[in-house]
């Protein structure tokens with residue numbers, strides 16, 4: 001029997017100040033290695049102010065991955081916006097897609113941290129999920 005899939009969406013405040021590109025590359029490299037082994041897929045979005053991430057996979061794998069992510073000092077105010085069973089993966093080809101550099105994503109996402117004053121609980125998990133998904137499709141089309 002296949003394990004039930006779960007989807008988790010969170011946002012957090014960026015605390016990286018130096019060598020941001022190198023740090024993001026490092027996060028993506030580690031994420032892709034670990035997530036592939038744990039059957040976790042998803043997408044990460046970043047701007048100077050905040051991160052948004054979707055994780056999807058078996059419950060235990062999401063839990064273990066997210067526990068590590070929460071302890072990471074490169075971000076803070078880690079706020080779960082959505083955690084629910086899901087009948088299919090939306091990011092099945094991606095151990096961790098990176099959609100932070102997409103212009104269209106920045107238009108929709110760029111000021112979210114500022115606009116919400118980092119009150120992430122005021123944001124809707126489905127909206128954030130859709131921003132990531134829409135911009136992933138933009139990335140695929142290129």
Ligand SMILES: Cc1cc2nc3c(=O)[nH]c(=O)nc-3n(C[C@H](O)[C@H](O)[C@H](O)COP(=O)(O)O)c2cc1C
Pocket residue numbers: 027030031032034035044051053065068069070071072074075096
């Ligand atoms: C915004 C952000 C997103 C992250 N996403 C993931 C992820 O999807 N998977 C993962 O394994 N680690 C992720 N990490 C890194 C973890 O916090 C942690 O450093 C890493 O899992 C430790 O892996 P290691 O024990 O193999 O070094 C993320 C970190 C940050 C700051």
